[in-house]
Amino acid sequence: MTNNSSNREQILNQPAYWVENINAFLYDAIVGYMEDNNLNQKQLAKHLDLSTGRVSQILNDGEINYSIEKIVEIALKVGKFPNFKFENKEAYLAKEKKELEKKHTEYQFYLVYNNTFKESKSKEAKIITLKTRETTQTLQVALNYG
C-alpha cells in the first residue's frame, strides 16, 4: 500500500494529469453541446469562432492546447461555467485515502453478500438488489428464511 500511495501521489504531482483533466472536461462539454444541438463540425466551428480545421483537430484527438482565456471562452459558449478550485495537497490525498478505504469496505461487504447469495441460491431465499448511488456495483443481499 505504501508504494501504491506513493505512486498515486507522484501521478497527482504531474502537470499532465491536471492538464488532461481540463482537456477531458472541455472535450466532453464540446461534444455534448454538439450532440444536444445537432450541430455539425462547420456549425460548431462558427459557434465557437474557431476554424473548421481546429475543431476537427479537437474532436479527433481531444487536445485543446489553448490559453486559459480561450478555454474559459469556449466553456461559456458550450453552456458551462469553468469552475475549478485549488486544494491543499495533503488534505486532497487524505480525502482520497479515506474514500478508498470506504470503497474497500463496501467492496468487502459486496463480496461477503455475493457469496451468501450463491450459497442461498439453492435454498428458499428472497434476493434484494441494492444499487449504490455513485457506483455501478450492485449489492445482492440474500435473506434466508430457513
Added chain:
Amino acid sequence: MSKYSLILSPHIVPTTKIVVHELCKDGESLFNKFADEIVKDANLISKFAKVISIIEHSANRMKMPQTKFKQLEVGKQVSCKVYEAKAGIIRVYMFAEKHTGRIIVLGGKKNNQDKDIKLVIRTIKDYYNDK
C-alpha cells in the same frame, strides 16, 4: 482457491461512477508492477499520469476521443468488452465485468502492443476459467 482476485485500484481516484479494479494473480496486481517501473522513469511518468486521468474520465462516463480511449476489436475471443487507454507510448488494457466495473489487466508500451493484447486476452480467458 482461485489464483485471481481483484483489488480496488489504488492508482485511480476512488470516486469514479464505474468502479475501477486491478486484476491480481496470486495476490499481486499485474498492473502495479508496470506502474512501479513507469513512475521511476522521468521520461514516461508524465504520459502515465495522463493515461490515469483518461481512465478516470472514461470511468466517469465522459466522452473520450478514440485516440485516447477505445474498445478493442477482439472478435469472439472473449465475451466481455476490452478497452485500451493510451497516452504517448503508454498503453493500459482493461475489461468490463457486469456488477463489478472496469478491471485493469496490465500496462505496456506501444512497441509491445500486439504481444500485450494477446496476453490480455489470454489472461481474461484464464480469469474466467479460474472462477
